[in-house]
Amino acid sequence: MPRRLAEPPRPAACYALTVPGLEQIAAQEIQESLSAEIKRIGPGLIVFRPPQVSRDVLALRTVEDVFLLLWGTDRLTYRAEDLDLIQRWTAKEPNWPEALRTLRQIRPRPKGRPTVHLVTQMRGEHGYRRADAAKAFAKGLAGKLPESWWLVDENADYEIWLTIAGKSAVCGLRLSDRTMRHREYKQEHLPASLRPVVAAAMVRLARIPYHGSLLDPMCGAGTILAERLSVQRRALVLGGDIDHTALLAAKANLKSVGPAFLARWDARRLPIRDACIDRIACNPPFGIQLGDPFEIADLYRAVVREMDRVLVAEGKAVLLVSDVSALEQAARLVHWKPMARVRVRLLGQPSYITVWSKGTSA
Ligand SMILES: C[S@@+](CC[C@H](N)C(=O)[O-])C[C@H]1O[C@@H](n2cnc3c(N)ncnc32)[C@H](O)[C@@H]1O
Structure with a gap:
């Protein structure tokens, strides 16, 4: 029998989904802010066990969704026999009364008859279709959910x-809703705007001192600054952009999260005095965006020359780029490490x- 991720699967385990690449940063946040034990890390996935499952899981910033783990495996066979396993595990493994109790603590009971939607995702080549897996999943759920629940296709x-991803699968009750991924502050979107979890990861990597300042000299819709203010409302943040429309979007997005200094400027000539900024976090345009x-x-x-000028001696910069060799050349010229x-x-x-350090204290 395939080995299960959690033996026996207890409802108190959770999993979170994030942008592939951010797993370690997300796992560290989960560990630090929930005192959770990290059970497994896979592509875009972190399985963890917090001391208790509470609404605190919804305050995580580097993950896009959090689920209560019902069952998990990393031993799918890719063959049709997986369908029997999916049905059987869905029916037998979860402690359904306990899982539903936990869900109600985190998601308030809706007015009227609750609706439920089943989602099946599948990545990788398998000897069965996603629709077959969805059918097996639905069969496993038969008779497990409260009779008053009503199956719907959306909302x-x-x-x-x-x-299902390759030979791994996780099944869970979604604890988060769309606001975790999209953020409530994000009213205005720009085509090149960052996914909030990526901005949150950059803010974490910046390790900003409590009273430290953060500058985003090409702030676009202000996602990085918004992520900083979301964890510390009174933090000192400064941002600017050459594009007036971007600045208007940043203003609208930052309104609900906290005060920020915003200005229209050219990041190659910042109206900021030398050596007064603790951290910079920024994603300059990618090549394809410039044309x-x-x-x-x-x-x-x-x-980078201008960033170096405004950073304090021990300052750090967190820069998201696609053309990393162009950035490395620029960083070498100012001796960043x-x-x-x-x-x-x-x-x-x-x-x-x-992540770059201006000073020698890497
Ligand atoms: C990739 S976007 C930043 C997206 C932003 N992090 C967000 O989440 O919305 C790059 C931004 O750099 C701005 N930009 C390009 N050249 C600039 C310059 N010389 N000075 C200031 N901003 C500039 C663009 O207007 C654009 O808003």
Whole structure:
């Protein structure tokens, strides 16, 4: 029999989904803020066991969704026999009364008859279709959910997910809703705007001192600054952009999270005095966004030189780029030291969150 992730699967285990590449950063946040034990890390997935499952899981910033683990495996066979296992585990493994009790503590009981939606995701080549897995999953759930629950196709009060990726699968009750992934502050979107979890990961990597300042000199819709203010409302944050529309979006998005200094400027000539900024976090335009990849190296050189000028001696910069060699060349010119690099896939292309230290104290 395939080995299960949690033996025996207890409802107190959870799993979180994040952008592939951010697993270690998310696991660290989960450990630190929930005192949880990390059970397993897979692509875009962290299985963890908090001392108790509470609404605190919804305050995590580097994950996009959190689920109560019903069952999990890393021993699928890719063959049709998986379908029997999916049905059997869904029916037998979860402690349903306990799972539903936990769900109600976290998601308030809806007015009227609760609706539920079943989600089946499948990645990788399997000897069965996603629709077959969905059918086996639904069969396993037969008679397990309260009779008053009503199965719908969208906008449900509750969701139960089965996610199959290669030989692994997790099945869970979704504890989060869309606001965890999209954030309530994000009213205005720009095409090049960052996914909030990526911005949150950059803020974590910046390790900003409590009274430290954070600058995003090309702030777009302000996602990075919003993530900083979301964890510390009175933090000192400064941002700017060359584009007026981007600044309006940043203003709208930051309104609900906290005060920020925002200005229209050219990041190659910042109206900021020398050596007064503790941290910079920024994602400059990618080559494809500028239209001409050759312009990128010039832009990075000019912007990094200006960042170096405004950073304090022990300052650090967290920069998300796609063309990492153009950034490395620019960083070499100002003698920045590389501290970390995290690969993530954004806008369909590999990108890197890079951490740099201006001073010698890496
Ligand atoms: C990839 S976007 C930043 C997205 C932002 N992090 C967000 O989440 O919305 C890059 C931004 O750099 C701005 N930009 C490009 N060249 C600039 C320059 N020379 N000075 C300031 N901003 C610039 C663009 O207008 C754009 O808003």
